[in-house]
Amino acid sequence: MxxxxxxxxxxxxxxxxxxxxxxxxxxxxxxxxIFNKCWLFIGHETEIPEPGDYKRKKVGGRNxxxxxxxxxxxxxxxxxxxxxxxxxxxxxxxxxRVFRCFYHAWSFKNDGELVGMPGKDGFPEGFNDEGTxxxxxxxxxxxxxGFMFVNFDENAxxxxxxxxxxxxxxxxxxxxxxxxxxxxxxxxxxxxxxNWKLLAENSVDLYHGMPTHKTYFDxxxxxxxxxxxxxxxxxxxxxxxxxxxxEYVAPWGRPVAQWTPIWDEEFKNDMEKMKERLAERFGEERxxxxxxxxxxxxxxPNLVINDIMAVTARTFYxxxxxxxxxxxxxxxxxxxxxKHRLARNNNFLEFLGPGGFATPDDxxxxxLCQEAYTNNTxxxxxxxxxxxxxxxxxxxxxxxxxxxxxxxxxxxxxxxxLDKEVAHx
Amino acid sequence: MTxxxxxxxxxxDFLYTEAKILDxxxxxxxxxxxxxxxxxxxxxxxxxxxxxxxxxxYIHDNRSRLQERAERLLKKEAHVEYPHSTTTRxxxxxxxxxxxxxxxxxxxxxxxxxxxxxVVDTFIGKIKYEIVRENDRLAIQRKKVVLNLxxxxxxxxxxxxx
Ligand code: FES
Ligand SMILES: [Fe+2]
Numbered sequence: 001m002x003x004x005x006x007x008x009x010x011x012x013x014x015x016x017x018x019x020x021x022x023x024x025x026x027x028x029x030x031x032x033x034i035f036n037k038c039w040l041f042i043g044h045e046t047e048i049p050e051p052g053d054y055k056r057k058k059v060g061g062r063n064x065x066x067x068x069x070x071x072x073x074x075x076x077x078x079x080x081x082x083x084x085x086x087x088x089x090x091x092x093x094x095x096x097r098v099f100r101c102f103y104h105a106w107s108f109k110n111d112g113e114l115v116g117m118p119g120k121d122g123f124p125e126g127f128n129d130e131g132t133x134x135x136x137x138x139x140x141x142x143x144x145x146g147f148m149f150v151n152f153d154e155n156a157x158x159x160x161x162x163x164x165x166x167x168x169x170x171x172x173x174x175x176x177x178x179x180x181x182x183x184x185x186x187x188x189x190x191x192x193x194x195n196w197k198l199l200a201e202n203s204v205d206l207y208h209g210m211p212t213h214k215t216y217f218d219x220x221x222x223x224x225x226x227x228x229x230x231x232x233x234x235x236x237x238x239x240x241x242x243x244x245x246x247e248y249v250a251p252w253g254r255p256v257a258q259w260t261p262i263w264d265e266e267f268k269n270d271m272e273k274m275k276e277r278l279a280e281r282f283g284e285e286r287x288x289x290x291x292x293x294x295x296x297x298x299x300x301p302n303l304v305i306n307d308i309m310a311v312t313a314r315t316f317y318x319x320x321x322x323x324x325x326x327x328x329x330x331x332x333x334x335x336x337x338x339k340h341r342l343a344r345n346n347n348f349l350e351f352l353g354p355g356g357f358a359t360p361d362d363x364x365x366x367x368l369c370q371e372a373y374t375n376n377t378x379x380x381x382x383x384x385x386x387x388x389x390x391x392x393x394x395x396x397x398x399x400x401x402x403x404x405x406x407x408x409x410x411x412x413x414x415x416x417x418l419d420k421e422v423a424h425x
Numbered sequence: 426m427t428x429x430x431x432x433x434x435x436x437x438d439f440l441y442t443e444a445k446i447l448d449x450x451x452x453x454x455x456x457x458x459x460x461x462x463x464x465x466x467x468x469x470x471x472x473x474x475x476x477x478x479x480x481x482x483y484i485h486d487n488r489s490r491l492q493e494r495a496e497r498l499l500k501k502e503a504h505v506e507y508p509h510s511t512t513t514r515x516x517x518x519x520x521x522x523x524x525x526x527x528x529x530x531x532x533x534x535x536x537x538x539x540x541x542x543x544v545v546d547t548f549i550g551k552i553k554y555e556i557v558r559e560n561d562r563l564a565i566q567r568k569k570v571v572l573n574l575x576x577x578x579x580x581x582x583x584x585x586x587x
Binding site: 348 | 494
């Protein structure tokens with residue numbers, strides 16, 4: 001069987017076998033080796049701030065209940081009844097001390113403990129002494145600066161170790177707020193008729209920026225007569241473990257804190273003050289990096305945090321090789337004034353999300369790739385070579401090092417899994 | 426100048442005309458239906474009354490943004506709608522309130538089918554209009570589209586104007 005990547009440094013050529021986008025067997029391996037073993041984003045801690053708050057979440061193909069239990073702990077419960085399996089909680093979100101399965105009316109505290117069942121005389125005393133009749137929780141749930149992740153592999157390394165060099169970039173996102181970030185309501189639930197890895201690639205791909213999003217940049221140029229030329233310039237960085245980032249300058253405004261002419265003059269002063277405050281907290285250099293540089297971060301395998309014209313986090317999961325479900329979050333500093341918040345949201349919506357002026361075109365690009373992978377038998381390889389010729393330490397943000405970093409890590413998992421099988425045959 | 430009394434039918438015709446304009450991709454004409462302070466919004470699914478500072482809308486256009494939206498979609502580089510999708514908009518259950526007042530409130534159900542590359546997506550929900558009389562014509566001051574869906578799956582996007 002053909003290798004899944006060809007990484008030829010001498011020739012400065014990097015190829016990915018297109019079957020990884022369309023093959024069901026590959027998807028089964030991804031589920032077993034990636035989604036069952038890597039840290040997966042479940043949500044932001046501010047989505048369930050009060051005891052009793054809960055939200056249903058689909059993570060790694062599971063139905064979970066992300067809940068702030070009354071003992072103060074945040075848990076991810078498997079939303080399935082220990083009795084005969086029914087989905088216990090049917091509301092998408094809310095606040096409750098107990099969850100009751102409607103089928104035979106077993107009820108559970110919001111930490112999962114079984115507290116009631118009709119017809120108790122039919123069960124022995126101490127029936128639940130081992131806790132096997134409680135709603136089961138995901139054993140590994142860890143938090144990095146408000147971003148919460150689960151791991152279905154009990155032996156996984158810690159989240160901090162897993163994030164590794166990516167922490168520095170998450171810090172740059174979170175540090176823009178003195179009081180932490182919060183997730184807004186209205187998490188965008190959408191889909192793309194394309195393979196999930198195409199979205200991981202697309203989210204750190206600045207090469208496509210101009211051709212795919214020309215209409216957006218036309219609008220930016222019309223809004224700002226001083227914008228002579230759209231500059232998208234910066235670095236591409238491999239963060240290890242399959243994570244990567246691009247850090248770059250761009251012509252759009254950043255709510256913290258780069259003013260743009262679509263905002264009124266008053267904002268300009270506010271933003272200068274914000275930036276001064278950042279400089280007090282972190283020094284000029286870091287303040288400048290936080291305020292004026294954009295970051296698109298991919299946390300392997302399926303979390304993207306983009307700190308661009310607004311801050312968005314998106315996570316995605318394949319229900320089949322050619323279809324993914326996406327959740328899109330908006331994150332903003334706690335305590336932001338209403339006026340700023342509105343300006344931020346309008347900046348978000350101009351580019352991002354299913355109704356934005358850019359995201360739907362990304363969606364279309366991915367779907368056209370997927371549609372044309374019907375030709376995979378004859379036309380086999382994707383080219384991801386851009387910038388290799390410069391040497392991987394010198395990659396530009398508009399190069400493809402970020403995707404190569406993803407693929408090299410992906411390959412180390414999936415090719416190994418394929419090879420193991422062959423060795424056993 | 427004599428001002429004709431407005432009938433419910435005038436409002437219904439106005440809505441049907443809007444739908445026809447959109448189906449015919451006359452998007453600049455669509456934008457021109459709005460007043461100078463007109464807005465077009467799509468709240469998050471399940472939160473029709475969401476506060477825009479607390480929850481993210483799908484679309485929250487002021488007059489200039491909706492103009493940009495219309496102009497963008499007509500460009501060849503609005504890739505998602507090039508070549509243009511084919512759409513069929515149906516408005517039903519139209520309820521007109523306050524026909525005498527300055528701002529006429531209209532509610533209707535809608536079904537919008539979009540087909541492209543042999544995939545049909547159907548958007549359903551409710552539209553609330555605030556319509557005013559302006560220089561002998563009717564104009565939209567506010568159009569709010571509430572999606573009665575569980576999510577944007579499998580649609581994936583709201584690339585067309587709802
Ligand atoms: S399946 Fe839940 S109580 Fe029986
Ligand atoms: Fe894009």
